[in-house]
Amino acid sequence: MNLTFNEPSTDKYQLEDAGEFTPRFDDRGLITAIVTDARDGELLMVAHMNVQALALTIQTGTAHYFSRSRGKIWKKGETSGNLQTVKEIRTDCDQDAIWLKVEVAGHDAACHTGRRSCFYRTVTLEDGKPVLTIVDDERHFDPNEVYGHPDKK
Template sequence: MADISELKTQRETGSDFMPKFDDKGLLSAVVIDEATKEVRMLAFMDQQAIDKTIETGVAHFHSRSRGKLWMKGESSGNILKVNSILVDCDQDALVLMCEAAGPTCHTGATSCFYRKLDGGKLHALDT
């Protein structure tokens, strides 16, 4: 069995996908609009969400509030078609490069990141 140092090296430099989940079995996933490079959302994925995303080509996540798998857009129709998945150096975060079928945010905004912090206050971004 490989020791911790060997696993770290494999994870950081190898070609095997070895997701490093937190103590709740999750990792962070940032969704980027492939065409505009706009950050659309941040969500969490467990192994089931990763597997379903790879299987279908549509973004699936783990809902922390509901404690279950959900497909982005399952009720709104605003699905995210995943074109590629980028994996960070220690495999505890992913970037999903996507084509969005519509707004990503549950508020109806294109992106969940529609405000900036300035002077201790939130201000709407110019769109």
């Protein structure tokens, strides 16, 4: 079964109400996906989906994304074993962003660096310059062992 989506309504009230899901993809054919842990709400990652990735996610219950850097669909966790089982999908009021609540298998890590979340650093101002500070340095797996190369995600 090929899942398709109709064009979003131009009627604001129809777009904001219950009924047909008509996601609004950007001019590159992508929609932003915010991903949180279904258990505790921790922000795990932000990614992008194209029509195919969103359809696969809805149909299979496993998160799929579109890699802008590689230009292709990727099933999250296929290499690392950290598959994301989707427990709930939400969309925002104008249907141009997706929120996935997921359970992460394997090492319970979403980031290719081996950390639970891709948001493991804070940005602060020191001596008038923005600097990054690591606030979560716990590695759930060694990315070099899992991916074979530090730059491979």
